Structure formats: C-alpha cells, structure tokens
Amino acid sequence: MSTKNDKDKPSIPEHPRLRFCPSPTGIPHVGMIHTALYNWAEARHTGGTLIFRMEDTDDRRDTKESLDMIIEALEWMGIDWDEGIGKGNDDLYFQSRRKEVYQGVAKQLFEAGFAYESFSTAEEIAERNKAAGRPETFGYDGFDRNLTEEQKEAFRKEGRKPALRIRVPDEDISWDDLVRGPITYKAGSFPDFVIVRPNGDPLYTLTNPVDDAILDVNMVLRGEDLLPSTPRQIVLYEYLKKLGIAKQTPLFGHLPYVMGEGNKKLSKRDPQSNLFLLRDMGFIREGLLNYLSLLGWSYSADQDVFSMEELVAKFDVRDVKANPARFDLKKAISINASHIRMLDPEDFVKRCLPYLFKEGIVPADKWDELSADDKALLLRIAPLVQPRVRLLSEAVPMMLPLIDKAGELEFEEGSLEPLTEGDKAVLDRALKELENVQDEEWKADTLHTLLTDALVNEMSLPAKKAFNPVRLAISGKKVSAPLFESLEIIGKPVVIERISSLRSKI
RNA sequence: GCCCCUAUCGUCUAGCGGUCUAGGACAUCGCCCUCUCACGGCGGUAACACCAGUUCAAAUCUGGUUGGGGGUACCA
Numbered sequence: 001m002s003t004k005n006d007k008d009k010p011s012i013p014e015h016p017r018l019r020f021c022p023s024p025t026g027i028p029h030v031g032m033i034h035t036a037l038y039n040w041a042e043a044r045h046t047g048g049t050l051i052f053r054m055e056d057t058d059d060r061r062d063t064k065e066s067l068d069m070i071i072e073a074l075e076w077m078g079i080d081w082d083e084g085i086g087k088g089n090d091d092l093y094f095q096s097r098r099k100e101v102y103q104g105v106a107k108q109l110f111e112a113g114f115a116y117e118s119f120s121t122a123e124e125i126a127e128r129n130k131a132a133g134r135p136e137t138f139g140y141d142g143f144d145r146n147l148t149e150e151q152k153e154a155f156r157k158e159g160r161k162p163a164l165r166i167r168v169p170d171e172d173i174s175w176d177d178l179v180r181g182p183i184t185y186k187a188g189s190f191p192d193f194v195i196v197r198p199n200g201d202p203l204y205t206l207t208n209p210v211d212d213a214i215l216d217v218n219m220v221l222r223g224e225d226l227l228p229s230t231p232r233q234i235v236l237y238e239y240l241k242k243l244g245i246a247k248q249t250p251l252f253g254h255l256p257y258v259m260g261e262g263n264k265k266l267s268k269r270d271p272q273s274n275l276f277l278l279r280d281m282g283f284i285r286e287g288l289l290n291y292l293s294l295l296g297w298s299y300s301a302d303q304d305v306f307s308m309e310e311l312v313a314k315f316d317v318r319d320v321k322a323n324p325a326r327f328d329l330k331k332a333i334s335i336n337a338s339h340i341r342m343l344d345p346e347d348f349v350k351r352c353l354p355y356l357f358k359e360g361i362v363p364a365d366k367w368d369e370l371s372a373d374d375k376a377l378l379l380r381i382a383p384l385v386q387p388r389v390r391l392l393s394e395a396v397p398m399m400l401p402l403i404d405k406a407g408e409l410e411f412e413e414g415s416l417e418p419l420t421e422g423d424k425a426v427l428d429r430a431l432k433e434l435e436n437v438q439d440e441e442w443k444a445d446t447l448h449t450l451l452t453d454a455l456v457n458e459m460s461l462p463a464k465k466a467f468n469p470v471r472l473a474i475s476g477k478k479v480s481a482p483l484f485e486s487l488e489i490i491g492k493p494v495v496i497e498r499i500s501s502l503r504s505k506i
Numbered sequence: 507g508c509c510c511c512u513a514u515c516g517u518c519u520a521g522c523g524g525u526c527u528a529g530g531a532c533a534u535c536g537c538c539c540u541c542u543c544a545c546g547g548c549g550g551u552a553a554c555a556c557c558a559g560u561u562c563a564a565a566u567c568u569g570g571u572u573g574g575g576g577g578u579a580c581c582a
Contacts, residue, residue, distance in 0.1 A: 008522095023582070055582075122580075135507055137578055180511070189509055194580045204582050213574055227511065228577045254511080263574055294518060294531090301520040302530045321519080324575070328517050331532040341545080388544035398543090448541085458542095467541040479543040 009318040010251055013218045018049030020081070021208070023055045024066035028073035028275040030327060031258040031266050034292050038255055039221045041283045041293065041315040051215055052084030053093040057207060064095070073275050078308065079287050083215070092215070095207050102202035105210050105245060106195060114239040115195060117162030118144040119155040121282055139318070140165070140191040161198035166205075166236060168192050173231040177369040178221070178253030179320045185231040193232055208335045209233045213246035221253045221317055224324070225265075230254070253317050256296040265324075272329050284343070284351060285464030287336030294335075295325035305338045337390035345382040352378075352395045359396050361403055377403065380489055384481040401475045402486060405494045409476040409501070419506050423469040427459070427503040429454055430470050434487075435496060442492050444484040451484075473502035 020036045043050035052074070056062040071085070085093045092098075109115040110230055120143050129138045145167065147155075155162070168191065174184040195206035212220065230252055240246035260266040267275045278288060289308060293299075298319050299306050340348065350367045357365035362378075364370055370378075378399075385398045401409060433454045437447070455466035471483050480486060487495050 025582095118580090135578095137507075139578060165580095177511095183510075185510070190578075197580045199580090201580085203580070205511050208582085224511070225576065226582075228509085229582080231510090256512090257575080259575090265575085276543080291518095296518090298530090300530090304519080304531050323512050325519090326517060328532070334532055337544090361581065390544085452541090463541055471542060475542095477542090480541095481543090483541050 009178060012178075012318075013048075014497045016043060016046045016219045017051065017215070017217050018043045018219045018221060019053055019084075019212065019215065020209075021051075021052035021055045022070055023058065023061070024063060024070060025058070026066055026268055027060040027265075028069050029266070029268060030273045030275060030292065031279070032070075033073060033077060033275055034258050034295060035080075035221070035223055035255055036074060036079050037077070037108060037289060037292055038297075038317060038320065038466060039316075040081075041311055042219070042221060042317045043082075044312040045315045048219070049083060050081045051093075051217065052081035053211060053215070054085060054095065054227070055204070055208070056094055056096045057202070057204065059096070069276070076279065077275075077289060085199055095211065098207070098211070099200075099202065101198060101214075101439075102207050102210055102457065103196070105240075106202065106206065108243050108245070108315075109166070109195070109239055110164060112243060113167070113237070113243075115164045115166050116145060116192075117147070117152060118192070118194070119147070119152070119160045119162050120144055120164045128189070145192065159162065163194045163198050164196040165192040165194050166232070166239070168232075168235055173234050175230065175234060175249075175252055178219070178251055178317050179256075180254060180322045180478075183227075183230075190228075190232060196201050196235070205229060205232055205236070206327065206386050209236050209240065210244075210245070212250060213237070213240050215249055218248060218250045219253070219317075221255060224254045224322075227254045231490040245400040253320070254322075255320060256322060258292075258295055259324045259326045266327055272327055272332075276334075280384070281380045282355065282389075282393035282395075283336050284339055284392065287339035288332065290339060291332040291335040295327065296432055305335060315371065333390045340389060340392070341387055343386065345386060346379060348386045349378045352392050352399070355393050355396050356399065356403075361396065361400055361401075377489070377497055381481070384485055397480075398481055401477075402481065402489050409474075411472070411476045411500055412478060415472055415476070415478055416505060419469070419472075421506070422465070424503060424506045426455055426459070426466060426469045427473060427499055427506075429459060430497065431499050431503065434499070437492065438493065444482075444488040447487050469502070470499065473499045 018039045020039045022032050022036075027040050040050055042048065054067060056067070074080075081087070090097075106115065107457060110117070116139075120140070125140055125143070126136055128141055128143065129136060132141075134141075144162075144165070171187050172184050173189075174182060177183050177223055181330075193205060198200050234249055237249040241249070258266045260270040260273065268274075271277055286308065290306060290311070293311055293315070297315070298304070298308065299314060328440050343351070353362060353367060354365045356362045362370065362374060365377070381399055381402050384402075389395050389398065430451060433450055434447070437450065451467070451470070452463075455461055456463055459466065466484055468478070471480050472478065474483075474486060474490055475481075490498075
C-alpha cells in the first residue's frame, strides 16, 4: 500500500512506541480525544505500543476527578493502551511522583555543561534588552552563560537561587514532521530556556522529553500548539543522547487543532467540546470516533462512514492534513445516525436503556434487570424507532407512548390548535371501527386495511388527513413511530382510551 | 517587531503536472418513495485566496502578497 506521502515523509519505526499524556485539568475534551484517537489508530495500525501517562505537574490545577474522567472517557471510547496507568508500575506514569528523576537528569545536564545556572531575574533581562535597544519580547539574552565561579558566588551571597537553563547551540534546528514535512527553526530563533525553576521544580520542557526518553518513545503525535517547543526539545534530546538517557530523538507529528465556532480552537466553554455532554446527547462511540477521525484525515475519496477496524486498517499519520478542522455538530450527528442504524436491534435497545431509565420510562438501566415482558416489548419497538433517530436520546420521546400506557399522554406544544371538526369526524369513525375489532384481529396489517377502507376510501380523505389525527391521539405528537405497528403494540384498550380523550378535546 | 504553522464548495475533505468544464460527504434547495418522521432514490446551488514565475501543460511545483492560527514564559 502506497500513499502519496510514503515517498516524501519519514518512514515510521519498525516498532513504534507512542504515548498519550494529557494533564488532568478538567473535563475530557474533544480535542484531547482527537489526539488520543490518532495516537491509538497509529499504534494499532502499525502494531506499535501505546503508552498512557499523566502529565500532572501542576498541583493547583490537576484534580483526581479529572484523571478519573479521562480514564472513563478513554474506556467509553474504546481507546485502550498497552503500557501506562493501571498497567504496571504507576510511578513511571505520573509525573507528580517523579520529581527526583527530573532533578537527577537536570543534575547530569548541569554537570556535563549542557545546562547552566542562571541568576537573572525577568526584570533584569527586560532592562538589559531595553538598554541594548532590543524589543521587550526579545527574551533571555544569555547573560549567565559563562559566569565565573566568583560571579556565581556573589549572586548566591545576595540570596539568589539559580534557574537551570539549557545551552542552545548556535545552529539551525530541523526535523521532518510526520504531518507537516520538513521544518526548520533558524539559529537564534529562541534563547536558552529554563528547565528547572530556582525552587527546584522541573518544567514541561524537561519532564516531557525525559519521560519519553525513559519510556523509549520513538513517535510523538501531539497538538499543533506544542510545535514551538519541539526545536527546544530536539536540542535537549541531543544532550540526553550524549548522556545515554535517550536512545533516539523521536519522530514528531503535529496534529491539527479541532476548531469551534469562528477561528478559535474548540474551547472548554463550547458545549460540543465536552465529551460527556456529547454522550448525554446520545452519541455512540462508533459515531463519534468515526466523525472525529475525519477531522484532519479521510478514509477514502468517496466513503466517510466506516468502522474502527476499517479505520485501523487504513490510518497513517502521514496522511493527516496540517490545517485545522472545524467541529461540525450537524455532520457529527449525521455520521452518528449512520452508526445507530447499523447497530443490532438488541444492542440498540441496550444502549437506549440509560436514557429511558433517566426519564423513568423503564425500571432499570441494565438489560439483565428487566423483566422478560419488558425486554420483549423493547425488542418489538426497537426496529420501529432505530431507523429514525440520529442520537440515542431521541429514542426517548418516540418510545414513551409505546411503553408508558398508564400515564396521561402529553400533547406536543401547538399540536391541538389546528384540529378541526373534520378531524373530530375522523376520530369518531376510527373509534367506531376499532371498537369492533376482535382481540385476535388486532394486528398492524389488519388495522391498516381497516382504517384505510374506512377513513381514506369511504370518507374520501387523503391518507395524511385520515391518519394524522389518529397518530396525534395515540402518540401526542405529529411525528411518531409507524402508526399501525404502534396501534398494535399499544393495544386496543389504551388506543380506544387515547382516541376518545383527544376527541373530547376538540 | 521577529519566528513557526496554515490556505480547494457554508463545513469536513479527494486531488500528488495533462484523465479537473475539480470528485465525495454534511448542510441547503427541488423532485420521487410514503400513514408522520426518518431511511432510500434522482437532480440543483456552491470552491482551487491573490499576484508573479517554471512548464507544451499548474488546484497540483517555486517565489511573493494577503488572510487565519500559534509562539516569542521560571505555562503546557
């Protein structure tokens, strides 16, 4: 199999080792899952290894709840991992437990001369830049690069503590990006950067590559927002390799953003960015995964509904597009609808259960806890409802009139006003016909014939005019599951009761 | 300011120098099917940001312009 990119993008390692390493700071986000999905798909396609690790270095923002939600999200989506949290020694996979490791590496970097102590404060750097006529945003000027021991001692006597900075070589930094192709940062593009704060806290620029190196990660697929940190990390990798800590510099692939409305990255404020909100709306994993994979990648020129197996068979990160993609809820819903229709009816019902249970329509949200009668009824209803919902939650109002026979029917807003004397006559006639039907004759096709003869043929009404009042009477809605099947399922007594009830409202 | 990324219908994309009067999907509009809705079928509207250059030939290669995004941190 050859794709356009095989010839001009880097070849992937024989045994790819990828990782997904979010920070536990909030509700699982669609952009985050998009990144996780692409890492997963690449790992599964290549037979590689996916590592799941937590970048929890910010104790002010990190929460246990967030961690639990991220795990729940991955499990719900079916994104599994081979190494990492919950699989082996968790001390390897939580950065919050690894401060000594980073400090140890920092010490080695310092002793080898790859990093140096920097005593300059932000104010001093800004002043020097100003004095030299450089723009304020110029950044660090390398002032502490070659401080003598005496100078350092003098700073220490002032009570200063040094940050540790990486000595950035004066040369172009290039890499061949898996999604963007060759990228070069010219020499001097960025200054010596801090890897350890004066108080000893290691920074992302250090912790991320160090863990990747220790876990022998050879492919890094991450968001475009991390692109500017890559040349810095490449510098660091060169040093880590010299110290024997890193085996190689990994291949990098910078994935496109998932955008929201306007030209903004999908933010936590956008409701459609919240994975669990999408689940509550009634997305199924297959649909959401399918849609998300399409944001920056395509399955083929003329097919965009496919299974996870098909995705894995075809996915290649080198085919991913570099430009950001907008999250389009309408298309996401449409793709979801296709996947709902492909579900086995029993599977469909089982997945509807939580939504039905939440509204008090069924007594349990677990299939096994339902009575045989309940199961049988749901299974009869499923094929009627399944092809006409796009989200699982939409099944609730459609199933309700078929399941809840005791409750008072609620009529849809504005559905009663247009009713006329003609509709009243239709209901009268329907009532008369249906009352005479024997129990054993109460079948969808019999009722269809009966009502067609009476209402359409004898009353000379168009089919819509004839059946819609009946539909409204038994469902409370203008849109419902197929009428005659519904009549059969609801049963004669309740149908008679509901039609009489609506008749009296006209 | 400087650096980096990016640019095909409203949206997601196919396109890899000739097969492009640019294909598919969602959305939208019309028609058919039809007990409603959905499904399904048929058809319509709708895009190569701009300017140069290379070439017999450019959506495709090169340069520039413009637009969008990101960075320029002791954030990630």
